[in-house]
Amino acid sequence: MLIRRRRSWELPESAATPEHVFLSRRALLGGAAGLVALAGAPGLAQAQAAGDPAGDPTRDLYPAARNPAFTVSTPLTPEDVSANYNNFYEFGSDQMNYSIARIAARMPRRPWTVKIDGLVEQPREVGIDDIIRAMKLEERLYRHRCVEAWSMTVPWTGFPMKDFVAFAKPLSGAKYVQMETFVNPKVAPAQNRFIYPWPYVEGLTMAEATNDLAFLVTGIYGKPAPNQYGAPLRLAVPWKYGFKSVKSIVRFSFVAERPVGLWEKVQGQEYGFWANVNPQVPHRRWSQASERDIGTGERRPTLIYNGYGEQVASLYSGLEKTEKLFM
Numbered sequence: 265m266l267i268r269r270r271r272s273w274e275l276p277e278s279a280a281t282p283e284h285v286f287l288s289r290r291a292l293l294g295g296a297a298g299l300v301a302l303a304g305a306p307g308l309a310q311a312q313a314a315g316d317p318a319g320d321p322t323r324d325l326y327p328a329a330r331n332p333a334f335t336v337s338t339p340l341t342p343e344d345v346s347a348n349y350n351n352f353y354e355f356g357s358d359q360m361n362y363s364i365a366r367i368a369a370r371m372p373r374r375p376w377t378v379k380i381d382g383l384v385e386q387p388r389e390v391g392i393d394d395i396i397r398a399m400k401l402e403e404r405l406y407r408h409r410c411v412e413a414w415s416m417t418v419p420w421t422g423f424p425m426k427d428f429v430a431f432a433k434p435l436s437g438a439k440y441v442q443m444e445t446f447v448n449p450k451v452a453p454a455q456n457r458f459i460y461p462w463p464y465v466e467g468l469t470m471a472e473a474t475n476d477l478a479f480l481v482t483g484i485y486g487k488p489a490p491n492q493y494g495a496p497l498r499l500a501v502p503w504k505y506g507f508k509s510v511k512s513i514v515r516f517s518f519v520a521e522r523p524v525g526l527w528e529k530v531q532g533q534e535y536g537f538w539a540n541v542n543p544q545v546p547h548r549r550w551s552q553a554s555e556r557d558i559g560t561g562e563r564r565p566t567l568i569y570n571g572y573g574e575q576v577a578s579l580y581s582g583l584e585k586t587e588k589l590f591m
């Protein structure tokens with residue numbers, strides 16, 4: 265999110281450096297010591313096996329049928345590009361340099377339970393496979409627009425969030441759903457190193473969560489999602505900046521108060537609750553007028569609500585005057 269003061273070895277999104285240059289520079293500075301130690305530690309092979317999507321217990325559900333209602337005009341981003349260009353701060357901030365995928369590969373995908381609590385008929389903890397098998401998986405082509413002004417277009421597999429909300433049985437007092445990522449510094453080293461207020465938290469209004477476009481993702485490119493995308497369950501809300509699409513969710517709380525996301529906590533003047541994409545509202549430190557497609561490398565104009573205004577603009581009517589809808 266480019267919000268900390270950069271240390272010398274941290275590069276802005278716009279300054280790609282070949283991986284080997286980056287790694288050796290970092291090793292010289294001693295920053296890689298922890299990783300080297302981990303790589304040599306016993307149990308790594310086991311950890312990698314536990315994190316391998318090829319062993320995912322739901323792989324029989326793939327590929328799921330594509331829902332033709334959710335299509336795009338932008339070209340699909342090649343798998344090897346999107347799989348190695350990730351924001352997942354629990355695993356570090358080295359987005360450009362393949363290391364997020366590599367470090368996230370150690371995260372065990374099972375056992376994985378999801379807490380459903382707050383204002384619901386019956387708070388409970390459910391195994392991820394019981395959730396996935398209670399839903400009907402489908403594939404959707406979605407655009408994704410990061411607040412840092414890069415974008416991609418990918419085939420997610422998952423289920424409509426409104427189906428999950430029905431499964432969770434919220435009470436009428438629930439106004440928002442708050443989602444949390446796991447906390448486990450043993451597999452996510454940056455949860456020790458960085459001072460962010462973990463867990464990663466994000467939230468939606470109930471109207472947003474039950475909009476047709478809100479999607480809970482389990483897979484990508486016709487397979488269970490590799491860890492770096494936020495396995496085994498992450499959100500995709502493509503009309504909002506990417507930071508709203510929380511990864512590796514372990515808890516859904518139905519609440520009356522508006523949740524405060526991790527980025528809003530750290531830098532509330534730049535990252536807010538709504539975070540809807542709008543080319544005309546610049547970030548405090550850069551323009552949002554255009555975006556760089558990580559697949560083609562081309563720059564294109566950014567669209568209001570990332571091109572999904574027809575589906576979602578009505579969610580915000582009447583709120584323009586009182587709410588900061590676009591940050």
Ligand SMILES: Nc1nc2c(c(=O)[nH]1)N[C@H]1C(S)=C(S)[C@@H](COP(=O)(O)O)O[C@H]1N2
Binds near residue numbers: 353509510511
């Ligand atoms: N738990 C968690 N979720 C997260 C993030 C993160 O750092 N941690 N980064 C967000 C941001 S800024 C973006 S752009 C997307 C990136 O998703 P991708 O790596 O699958 O492209 O994940 C979002 N979800």
Ligand SMILES: [Mo]
Binds near residue numbers: 351412505506507
């Ligand atoms: Mo992002």
